[in-house]
Structure formats: C-alpha cells, structure tokens
Amino acid sequence: MKRPPNVQNLVAALVVAGLLLLPIYSLLTGNVFALTLFTRIVILALAACSLNLIMGYGGMMSFGHAAYLGIGGYAVGILAHEGIGSGFAQFPAALAASAIYALVIGALSLRTRGVYFIMITLAFAQMAYYVASGLARYGGDDGLTIYKRSDFAGLINLSNRVQFYYLCLACLLGTVVLIWRIVNSRFGLVVQGLRSNEQRMQAIGFPAKRYKLVCFVIAGTMCGLAGALLANNTDFVSPAMMYWTRSGDLMVMVILGGMGSLFGPVIGAVVYLVLEELLSQVTEYWALIMGPLLLLIVLFGRGGIMGLLASRS
Amino acid sequence: MLKRMSNPPHSGGCPVADPLLRVDKLVRRFGGVVATDHVSLDVANGELHAIIGPNGAGKTTLISQLTGHLAPNSGSVWLAGRDITNLPAYRRSALGLARSFQITSLLKDFTAADNVALAAQAHSGHSFRFLADARREAPLRRAARAALERVGLAVRAEVLVSKLSHGEQRELELAVALATKPRLLLLDEPMAGLGATESARMVKLLSELRHEVTIVLVEHDMEAVFALADRISVLVYGRVIASGVPSDIRRNEEVKRAYLGDQHVATLHG
Numbered sequence: 001m002k003r004p005p006n007v008q009n010l011v012a013a014l015v016v017a018g019l020l021l022l023p024i025y026s027l028l029t030g031n032v033f034a035l036t037l038f039t040r041i042v043i044l045a046l047a048a049c050s051l052n053l054i055m056g057y058g059g060m061m062s063f064g065h066a067a068y069l070g071i072g073g074y075a076v077g078i079l080a081h082e083g084i085g086s087g088f089a090q091f092p093a094a095l096a097a098s099a100i101y102a103l104v105i106g107a108l109s110l111r112t113r114g115v116y117f118i119m120i121t122l123a124f125a126q127m128a129y130y131v132a133s134g135l136a137r138y139g140g141d142d143g144l145t146i147y148k149r150s151d152f153a154g155l156i157n158l159s160n161r162v163q164f165y166y167l168c169l170a171c172l173l174g175t176v177v178l179i180w181r182i183v184n185s186r187f188g189l190v191v192q193g194l195r196s197n198e199q200r201m202q203a204i205g206f207p208a209k210r211y212k213l214v215c216f217v218i219a220g221t222m223c224g225l226a227g228a229l230l231a232n233n234t235d236f237v238s239p240a241m242m243y244w245t246r247s248g249d250l251m252v253m254v255i256l257g258g259m260g261s262l263f264g265p266v267i268g269a270v271v272y273l274v275l276e277e278l279l280s281q282v283t284e285y286w287a288l289i290m291g292p293l294l295l296l297i298v299l300f301g302r303g304g305i306m307g308l309l310a311s312r313s
Numbered sequence: 314m315l316k317r318m319s320n321p322p323h324s325g326g327c328p329v330a331d332p333l334l335r336v337d338k339l340v341r342r343f344g345g346v347v348a349t350d351h352v353s354l355d356v357a358n359g360e361l362h363a364i365i366g367p368n369g370a371g372k373t374t375l376i377s378q379l380t381g382h383l384a385p386n387s388g389s390v391w392l393a394g395r396d397i398t399n400l401p402a403y404r405r406s407a408l409g410l411a412r413s414f415q416i417t418s419l420l421k422d423f424t425a426a427d428n429v430a431l432a433a434q435a436h437s438g439h440s441f442r443f444l445a446d447a448r449r450e451a452p453l454r455r456a457a458r459a460a461l462e463r464v465g466l467a468v469r470a471e472v473l474v475s476k477l478s479h480g481e482q483r484e485l486e487l488a489v490a491l492a493t494k495p496r497l498l499l500l501d502e503p504m505a506g507l508g509a510t511e512s513a514r515m516v517k518l519l520s521e522l523r524h525e526v527t528i529v530l531v532e533h534d535m536e537a538v539f540a541l542a543d544r545i546s547v548l549v550y551g552r553v554i555a556s557g558v559p560s561d562i563r564r565n566e567e568v569k570r571a572y573l574g575d576q577h578v579a580t581l582h583g
Contacts, residue, residue, distance in 0.1 A: 186440040186447040193431050196420040203380060203418075204493055205406030205435035214441065 007309045012263040015270065019169055023162045035161055041273045042168045043229045048253040048265035049175050050222035055251070056260030057183050058215045059195030063118045064105070064125025065250050068098045068220050070132055070242030072227020077144045077237035087150030087158070091228050098224025099217050101128070106216035110209055125242055132239040143238025150232055158232050168229050172266070175222055180262050182218070191215045256297060258306030267305050329357040331394075333497055333527050334379070339388035341374055341551075348374040349385065350551035356497070361523040363530045363538045366548035372531045373415055375548065376501050379529070380412045381405045392497065406435065409496035413486040413503055415531075419474045425485050426470040430457035432492035460492040461485075464518060480511035487518070491526075498528045504537060516540065539563070547571075 019042065026035040047069055054060040075094035084090065109120045138144045149158040158164045182188045190211045193201045198208050231237045240246070249272070257268020275293065279286035301308035332355035341349035348371040356362045366372055377383035379390055381402035389398040397405055420428050427448075433456035434440060434447065447453065461467045464484040469477060477485065483503060490498055503519070504512050516537050522528065523541065532538050538545065539559050546556040549571045555562060562568055 181444045181446075184446045184448065185444055186434060186442040186450075188443075189427070189431060189434070189447050190440045193420050193423065196422055197418060199382065200414075200418045200420060200489075201431075201435075202402040203382070203406060203412055203414075204432040204489060205403050206440070207401070207403045211440070 008261070008263070008306055011267065011309055015263070015267060016173070023165055027162075032161070035165055037273070037277060039161070039165045039168055039233055040230075041269055042165070042172050043226050043233060044250070044253065044273065045266045045269035046168070046172045046175055046229070047223045047226035048250050048257070048269045049172070049179060050219045050226065051250050052254045052257075052259065052261075052265040053179055053182070053222070054216055054219040055254055056258075056264070057188065057195065058191045058212060058219075060110075060212065060216065061118045062109075062121040062216075062219075063244070063247055063251065064121035064123075064128075065219075065223060066242045066244070066246035067101065067105075067125035067128040068223035069227040069230055069246065070128060070237070070239065071098050071101050072224035072229075073231035073237040073241050074132060074135075074138070074144075074227075075224070076150060076228045076231040077146050078138055080146045080148060080150075081138060081144060085148050085151045087152040090150045091225070094224045094228035095221050098227065099221040102217040102220025103213070106213045106220070110212050110216065122244055122247070125247055126244060129239050129242045129244075132242065139238070141239060143236055143240070146231060146235045146237065149235065150228070164232065168233075171225055171229060175225075176262065176266065178222075183262070187211065187214070252294060254304075256294060256304050258301075258304030261303065261306040264304055264306040271305065329355045331358070332356055332391075333358045333393055334529070335391040336375075336379070337389045337391070339375070339378060339390065340386045341371075341378060341383065342386055348551050349378065349388075351388070352548070352551070352553055353388075354546050354553060354556060356527060356529055357544075359527055360543040361519075361528045361530060361541055363532060363542035363545045364548055365532065365535070365538055365545060370548040371551040372548055373501055374551075376412065376499050376529075376531060379499055380410060403435075406493055409494070410499065411490035411493045411495035411497070412499040413483075413490050413501055415501040415505055417479070417482045417486060419482060419485060419489065421475045422473065424471050424473055425461060425466055425477065425481075425488075426454070426457045428474060428485060429460045429488050429492045430454060432489045433457055433460075436493050456492055460488040463491055464488045465514070480507055483507060483511070483515065484518075487515075487522075491522075495526060498522070498526050500528060500530045500532075502531055502533060504532055504534045512537070 019038070022038050023035060026032060047065065051062065051065045054062055072094035075097045076090045079090045079093060105121065105124045109117055109124065112120055133141050152158070156163050156167055158167065183192065190201070190206055194208050194212060202208055230241065253268035253272050254265045256272055257266065258264030275290060276286065279289050297305065303310060334356040336352055336354050339349050339352045340347065352375060364372055364375065374383065378385045381400055385398065389396055391397065392408055392410060395408070397408065420431070430453045433453045437452065458467060458470065461470050464487050466481060466484050466488060469481060474482065474485065487503060504515055507515060512534065519541055530538065530541065542559055544556065544558055545562045547554050547562060547568050554571055555565050555568050
C-alpha cells in the first residue's frame with residue numbers, strides 16, 4: 001500500500017489538474033457546454049466513488065446505489081417546493097435522509113450476501129423509485145422542477161456555473177481524500193478484511209455486520225450529497241434519478257475505472273460519460289459501440305482502467 | 314484415570330475441577346447424520362488436550378461449535394465458568410478463545426503483518442476510527458511483529474499472504490491466533506499438508522507454546538499428538554469413546570479397535 005510515483009498516480013494527477021483548469025478553458029473558448037457536461041461528470045464521479053467504498057473496498061455489491069441520488073435530490077426539491085430555500089437546511093436534510101435510508105436498507109440487506117444482496121438492494125431502490133412516482137404533491141411521475149437553487153446566504157452562488165462547478169469539484173476531491181483516509185484507518189482495514197474473509201475476521205474478534213453497516217451508511221450519505229448537487233445541477237428531480245439503469249451506470253463507472261482503487265471511479269466516470277457524449281453525437285445507436293468497448297476493458301484489465309495502468313508501471 | 318464412556322454418556326469426559334473449557338452433552342445433527350453425539354469433555358487450565366479420531370469423526374464440526382461458527386442442536390459450552398453456547402464467534406474471541414483453521418483461512422490480499430496486526434487490533438479497543446492511519450499504530454505493529462517472530466515469520470512480514478508458501482501460511486494461522494492473546498487456543502490440524510521438516514518445526518513450536526496457553530489440538534499426526542498431549546480424547550462417529558492420558562489411550566482396546574487400526578498400532582507401541 002505504499003504509493004511511489006507511478007503511472008496510476010500520474011494519470012490521477014493529470015485528471016485532477018484537468019478538472020481544476022476546465023472552467024478556464026471554458027471561459028477562454030466560450031465553450032459553455034463543456035462546463036455543463038463536466039459538472040454532471042464530477043457529480044456522478046462523486047456518486048461512483050461512494051459506491052466504490054462499499055463495492056470495491058467492502059465487497060458489498062449494491063445494485064441500488066442510485067436511490068441515494070434520488071433521495072438527496074428529493075430532499076432538496078421537496079424543501080425548495082415547500083419554501084425552504086436555504087442550502088444550510090437542504091444539504092443536511094439530504095445527507096440525513098440518505099443516511100437513514102442506508103441504515104434501514106443496510107440493516108435488512110446485510111442479512112443476505114452474494115446474489116441475494118444484489119437483488120435486495122435493487123428491490124429497495126425500485127421501491128424508492130415507485131414511492132417517488134407516487135408523490136403526487138411533488139410531481140409524481142413527471143418530477144419536480146426546482147425554481148431556485150440552494151441558497152448559501154451569499155457565501156457561494158450555485159446559479160453561477162463556475163462557482164457551482166468548483167463546489168461540486170471540491171465535494172468530489174474532499175470525498176476522495178476522506179475515502180483515502182478511511183480505507184487506511186482501523187475501520188477501513190476491518191472493512192477490507194471482511195471483504196477478503198469474513199469468517200476469519202469473526203474468528204479474530206470483529207463483529208462483521210456492525211462494521212459493514214456503518215460502511216454502508218457512510219457510502220449512502222456520500223451519495224446523498226451527490227444527489228443534492230445533481231438536483232441543483234438540473235434544477236429538477238424525478239423518479240428517473242433512481243431508476244435501476246442509473247444504479248447500473250454507477251456500477252459500470254466503478255468497474256470501468258477500477259474497483260477498490262481510490263481514484264478509479266473518477267476516471268471511470270469521466271471516460272464513461274465523455275464516451276457516451278461523443279458516441280451519441282455520432283450515432284443514436286451509441287450503446288452498440290459502448291458495450292463492446294466496456295467488454296474489452298473489463299476482459300483485458302480485471303482492475304479496470306486503473307488495473308491496466310498498474311500493469312504498465 | 315481413563316474413564317470409559319457409557320452409551321450415551323451422562324457426564325463430562327474426564328471431569329476436572331474448575332476447567333477452562335467444559336463441553337456438556339453437545340449434539341449437532343446434519344439431516345440424519347449425528348456429527349456430534351452427546352460430546353462431553355473438560356479441558357483443564359494449562360493442559361494440551363488433543364482430540365483424535367478417524368476422518369469424518371466430527372472433529373472440525375466440534376471445533377466449529379466451540380468457536381461459534383456453528384450452532385449446536387443441544388448441549389452447552391462453558392469457558393472459564395461462563396456459558397458461551399449462544400455467543401457469536403467474535404464475542405468468544407473477546408473472551409480469549411482463538412482458533413486456527415484446518416483449511417488455511419487468512420486475508421489473502423493482505424500482508425502477513427497486516428493479518429496479525431488486525432488480530433491485535435480486534436483486541437485493542439474498538440475499530441470505529443476512521444481517519445488515523447492504522448498501519449502507523451505502533452502498539453499494533455509491535456504486537457504483530459512479536460507474534461510473527463514467535464512463529465519464525467518475521468522476515469516475511471511484508472509479503473502478501475497469497476505469496477507465502479503453504480507451510481508459512483500454517484505458521485501465520487498460528488501467529489494470527491496468538492496475536493489475539495488467547496487463554497484457549499483451538500488448533501484444527503495445524504500440521505495438515507506440511508512436509509516433514511515443516512511438521513517438525515510446528516511440533517517444536519507447539520511444545521514451546523503449551524507452557525504459555527491452554528491448547529486444544531485436533532491432529533492426525535499420531536507421533537505429534539502422543540509427543541505433545543497431556544490428555545487425549547478419542548472421537549469416533551461423533552462420540553467420545555475414550556478420554557485420558559496418552560499411556561492409557563495407547564493401551565485402550567476399544568480405541569485400538571475403533572480407530573487406530575493395524576497400521577497405527579505399531580506407532581502406538583513404538
């Protein structure tokens with residue numbers, strides 16, 4: 001777990017530099033679209049990083065991670081709809097709602113493992129999807145428009161593209177640093193040990209479920225933050241935010257970038273969403289090209305893009 | 314000293330006063346098979362108690378019930394006077410019970426040092442610490458190093474478990490168990506799959522450890538068992554057919570008939 005300068009770290013550093021400089025590029029060239037696209041990429045990268053914490057480090061294959069995007073988003077949307085526009089209320093509400101949902105879902109789902117865990121997390125996320133569809137007061141199926149972005153009392157203006165972008169990027173980088181600290185902490189070692197061999201960990205004295213549940217809640221809360229940002233980005237929340245295909249997208253980003261690698265999900269999100277954007281400009285059947293591409297990367301690098309880079313260094 | 318078990322036994326095999334471990338009429342069935350059939354035995358403080366028996370006698374099943382990985386259908390397990398029958402594995406570990414696995418069970422993608430340090434970590438405060446680098450906790454690293462040195466693996470500390478030889482993995486199993494500072498060590502065939510030299514090293518190691526910790530040893534290697542054990546219990550078809558000091562077991566006709574067979578008799582008398 002030592003980190004000498006290698007290809008992986010170099011690529012990570014380049015990506016961070018690129019993300020930091022992107023608004024300048026956008027201002028200089030007048031390319032507003034790039035900034036819009038990358039705001040979305042940064043937010044979904046945050047969601048992918050949170051999924052990586054449970055999936056890559058914890059070995060918990062959650063197929064319902066998009067539920068937190070929706071819950072975080074709806075917390076912002078519903079409060080805005082009810083006239084509470086302050087971000088100081090909306091964001092903590094988004095995090096708390098996600099944490100509580102993760103606690104309940106985790107306590108039930110973690111009784112199962114393997115395929116059953118995948119299916120039960122999927123089922124709960126679909127339930128959340130249908131609950132949101134049934135919220136007639138908040139737009140039901142059609143979703144809910146947010147007329148005013150979260151208000152942070154003048155500290156930061158979320159309606160300013162550049163400021164909002166940097167807020168999202170700060171949240172992403174903060175999360176990456178936090179996950180880095182977590183996976184090297186006592187707690188992180190226990191969680192990774194449980195992924196490796198749960199029976200052994202119990203035998204040496206660790207109550208497995210407790211640690212897994214806390215990890216599940218941390219990841220859910222992080223993704224709730226992504227949801228709150230996403231709602232502000234689109235000025236709109238709808239049940240589609242938590243549809244199962246969205247959970248699948250997040251899993252693809254993590255696997256593509258490299259499960260259990262700190263920066264992998266960020267790379268995965270950038271590559272996946274940029275490819276999606278480029279290919280969809282070429283043809284509406286972009287998924288036909290994307291599919292085989294993903295297949296190749298997963299086939300030839302079991303550790304995703306980060307795994308491929310590691311084998312080069 | 315040798316006590317014959319009536320059928321089924323009514324009380325503890327070889328009862329001792331104030332035992333560290335007491336197993337009382339333990340029963341475990343798998344469908345129609347009774348893998349553990351009213352097993353009772355006492356392990357005294359400080360002794361090395363060997364459990365022998367032919368393949369399929371239910372030795373690993375018994376160990377798994379002692380450690381809490383498997384729940385018995387009836388009967389009870391007591392550690393230092395405390396009923397632990399219904400405690401989960403991690404609570405038993407906290408009470409000082411450690412095990413090694415017959416089939417090596419380690420954290421394969423961790424280093425040897427990390428494996429042992431995690432065992433020490435489990436017994437030094439809680440692990441809901443999220444920010445500080447655990448690999449920089451000097452007491453844990455020291456404990457890991459000490460346990461690795463104890464089994465002769467210190468030079469391999471930073472090697473990934475998956476890169477260790479089978480023999481080294483067996484030694485690491487022992488180091489991991491030792492790092493939890495156990496009162497009672499349950500060793501499930503520590504010699505399994507070892508070559509002659511490695512076996513000899515393990516026997517030497519166990520003969521040193523027996524003075525430091527109470528040991529329950531499940532082992533096929535008769536030479537090792539008779540060299541090490543203070544007392545031996547013989548398990549056949551899930552039942553304790555005899556329990557006593559090695560010399561008594563050696564002479565016991567029922568044991569010879571039921572378990573040892575012709576090829577082993579030479580060893581016994583040797």
